[in-house]
Amino acid sequence: MEDLVVRAEGLRKRFGTTQALDGVDLAMRRGTVLGVLGPNGAGKTTAVRVLATLLKPDEGRATVAGIDVLKHPQEVRRKVGLTGQYASVDEDLTGVQNLVLIGKLLDLSRKDARRRADELLEWFDLTDAAQRPAKTYSGGMRRRLDLAASLVGRPEVIFLDEPTTGLDPAKREDMWGVVRTQVARGASVLLTTQYLEEADALADEIVVVDHGKVIAHDTPDGLKRRVGGQTLRVRPSDPERLPEVLHVLEAVAAPGTTAAKDEAAGSRPGSASVPVTGDAALADVVIELRGRNLEVTELALHLPSLDEVFHTLTGKKKAEELV
Structure with a gap:
């Protein structure tokens, strides 16, 4: 049986009159990157929040690392790391204090938390700013600090919701290296992104979501072959x-x-x-x-570009609309 680290079946979630998820099925193999793409409001972030136990679905079931997200949310949270669309660091704390705090909340000793913080600050090129309050950071620096925070606990499953938004091209490519390194070390990554070249470069498989439904699931090349010659x-x-x-x-x-x-x-x-x-x-x-x-x-x-794939699958004319 295929080793699935994330499995969702029939997820439904409504906000008022908006059906954000309308029977979403997802499956991610262990040790891979799953790209989740679709137009604005397609339901990508809602799906991530359900899998990360931040939202309860109205219907359906999901497991992460073999754990039911509804029955055992606390256990799921010990297995996952999450970076949302916007940096959520404490701006009054320094960079190192933010990461040490996360480490202590994850039951690391102060010594281990500081060691991990220093490692991540160096990894994300933030060592020189480690002692500065996060409110003095640029938007890109805060984004990188937020990404570092999601990795403090060496999570088994990492949810990255548009992780490179706000980063310049060089830092974006650095982040691609971080994703690849995490997978090489055994992690599994679910990635939503507004950059089609990012999905093409990183994802082993891609799920396309539109109007709360999964409309395609295949490898990048498989999607390209499906929509045209x-x-x-x-x-x-x-x-x-x-x-x-x-x-x-x-x-x-x-x-x-x-x-x-x-x-x-x-x-x-x-x-x-x-x-x-x-x-x-x-x-x-x-x-x-x-x-x-x-x-x-x-x-x-x-093969057709991913831009052409999305134009065909979702009817959108521009890649910029697929955010």
């Missing part, structure tokens, strides 16, 4: 031979499609693309290009 792109070394490349690509075009120059905003000039129906098209094109002695600087077979 692949695109084959070729860039000739000699731009003058681009019309010849177009002719080669036409021969492998998916039914009802045609090869075209890449002219979309942000595209580099001098290449052409065509939708194809399978991996075999790449081999056919390579053979034809070689036969024509047509050298290329780019030859790539692309």
Whole structure:
């Protein structure tokens, strides 16, 4: 039987007239990252709060680390770490005091709590600010301190609700490294995010939620294959031979499609693309290009982007709406 560290079945939660969760099922394998994505108000945060025992569902059941979240919430809390959408540190305490406090609440000795605090402050590049009140921190620093606080107890399951919001790109990539390190050390991570490239980079599997329902659950590549075919792109070394490349690509075009120059905003000039129906098209094109002695600087077979996946699954036009 598959080792599931998080399992939810039929979760329902209503706030007034709003059905936040409408029969949500979730499953996360131990030692993996599960990305939970969907439009604003889809129910992602509500699901996380139920799993973290901060909310009780109206219907359904869930277990975390094999423990029922409704019957034994205190036991679940000893197994999990949670970072919400907004930093929740005590701004009157220093950085180190915030982390030592969390450690003592988790029954660490003062010595062990301080050792763990120092370790995390160094990890999150906050050592120089350790003795300053958190209210003097920038928004990104408070966010990193909040993330550090969720890891004090070395949790078995980590819930990260948009953990990199407010971080600059460099710090965001640092945070990706933290997630990967936690998984390498045996933790399991459930991640909601507004950055599609983040889900693509980190998640072993992705759940798409919309209007309180799970509408897709697959690997990132599985989702991409589900919503559309692949695109084959070729860039000739000699731009003058681009019309010849177009002719080669036409021969492998998916039914009802045609090869075209890449002219979309942000595209580099001098290449052409065509939708194809399978991996075999790449081999056919390579053979034809070689036969024509047509050298290329780019030859790539692309799955649809996650942006295209979400456009198809949720009907949203922009990735920014998927927060």
